[in-house]
Amino acid sequence: MKKRILLLAGGQSGEHEVSLMSARSVLAALPRDQFDVTPVVISKQGRWLPPTGTQRALETGEAAGGGDLVLHRVASAEGYDAVFPLLHGPMGEDGTIQGLLTLAGIPFVGSGVLGSAVSMDKVMTKQVLASAGIAQVEWRLALRREWRDHPEGVTARAAELGFPLFVKPANLGSSVGISKVSHARDLQAALDLAFSLDRRVILEAMTSHKPREVEVGILGNDAPMASPVGELSFDSEFYDYETKYTEGRAQMHIPARMPREMSERVREMALHAFRALDCAGLARVDFFYVEETGELFLNEVNTMPGFTTTSMYPKLFEAAGIGYSELVTRLVTLALEER
Ligand code: ATP
Ligand code: MG
Ligand code: MG
Ligand code: MG
Numbered sequence: 001m002k003k004r005i006l007l008l009a010g011g012q013s014g015e016h017e018v019s020l021m022s023a024r025s026v027l028a029a030l031p032r033d034q035f036d037v038t039p040v041v042i043s044k045q046g047r048w049l050p051p052t053g054t055q056r057a058l059e060t061g062e063a064a065g066g067g068d069l070v071l072h073r074v075a076s077a078e079g080y081d082a083v084f085p086l087l088h089g090p091m092g093e094d095g096t097i098q099g100l101l102t103l104a105g106i107p108f109v110g111s112g113v114l115g116s117a118v119s120m121d122k123v124m125t126k127q128v129l130a131s132a133g134i135a136q137v138e139w140r141l142a143l144r145r146e147w148r149d150h151p152e153g154v155t156a157r158a159a160e161l162g163f164p165l166f167v168k169p170a171n172l173g174s175s176v177g178i179s180k181v182s183h184a185r186d187l188q189a190a191l192d193l194a195f196s197l198d199r200r201v202i203l204e205a206m207t208s209h210k211p212r213e214v215e216v217g218i219l220g221n222d223a224p225m226a227s228p229v230g231e232l233s234f235d236s237e238f239y240d241y242e243t244k245y246t247e248g249r250a251q252m253h254i255p256a257r258m259p260r261e262m263s264e265r266v267r268e269m270a271l272h273a274f275r276a277l278d279c280a281g282l283a284r285v286d287f288f289y290v291e292e293t294g295e296l297f298l299n300e301v302n303t304m305p306g307f308t309t310t311s312m313y314p315k316l317f318e319a320a321g322i323g324y325s326e327l328v329t330r331l332v333t334l335a336l337e338e339r
Contacts, residue, residue, distance in 0.1 A: 013089025169198035
């Protein structure tokens, strides 16, 4: 019997468009002799678009029109064998949808409530990984209310880290809302931007030199495997939204150009982090490698990484001999696996 799969895409975060791109690829790749796939696009307003609206959104990227609240539809999504929540950012990658699906008793691809929520929040991730002994850059947390009522306390925390530093919404992705701040005078604008997108903001020290950026894919549940290590190179100041999604701005190198012992360390650390965060199914773990000093810092863990056929995560597994169709099939199988 074919498995009935519900593929959720779009969603309410700043990564809505990225999710639609990923969904087109996954939709085309799930083998139809094994799966009966129903795509549903969630609008930016959190509406569950009907089939015509979903079709239009997938074709044009324009997710317009009304529909029921996601809350009501997820709860009544029985009849599906599994859900593929191909959603990035808040209300998708952060444990919220995962909680509804858990309540509804429907298996789904990827991490559960705990792993999703903790990995989405960069501060919580850093705290858990610090206790697991994983090297990370120095950081500070700031809350929106502190920035409103006691801005001097927040700027003092930034000063402790020194410039340049990075200001990021704690719960987002695709570099949305992230600034590299080189001078104290630019701090206010960066904080205003980040706080317009999140209640929690993380300030991060920059590595001593511009880091090499390496990423590794993890696949599996309680006995996960690590892909080869990949590397991204680009000319821009940092790996911002434009660099990520403008054709030709960034180059992917698989395997990463680093000594073998170093890439083994990256893979070990990524597996260790995946377990420490109680992730499941898949994750892409991002690192900074400072070639000049040989230091390796874990940057973040993405529990639903970009998933177009040219995205890093599928490319890493392709290099390991697992093609795109096989990869999405394995992910659904992992969702259905008893643990
Ligand atoms: P993703 O799309 O991978 O989910 P994200 O929005 O969660 O990304 P980060 O990976 O935390 O954001 O940061 C985006 C980019 O900003 C990094 O790839 C890197 O280029 C730069 N960056 C972030 N933090 C630092 C840091 N502490 N030191 C140096 N560069 C940094
Ligand atoms: Mg991220
Ligand atoms: Mg992400
Ligand atoms: Mg990243």
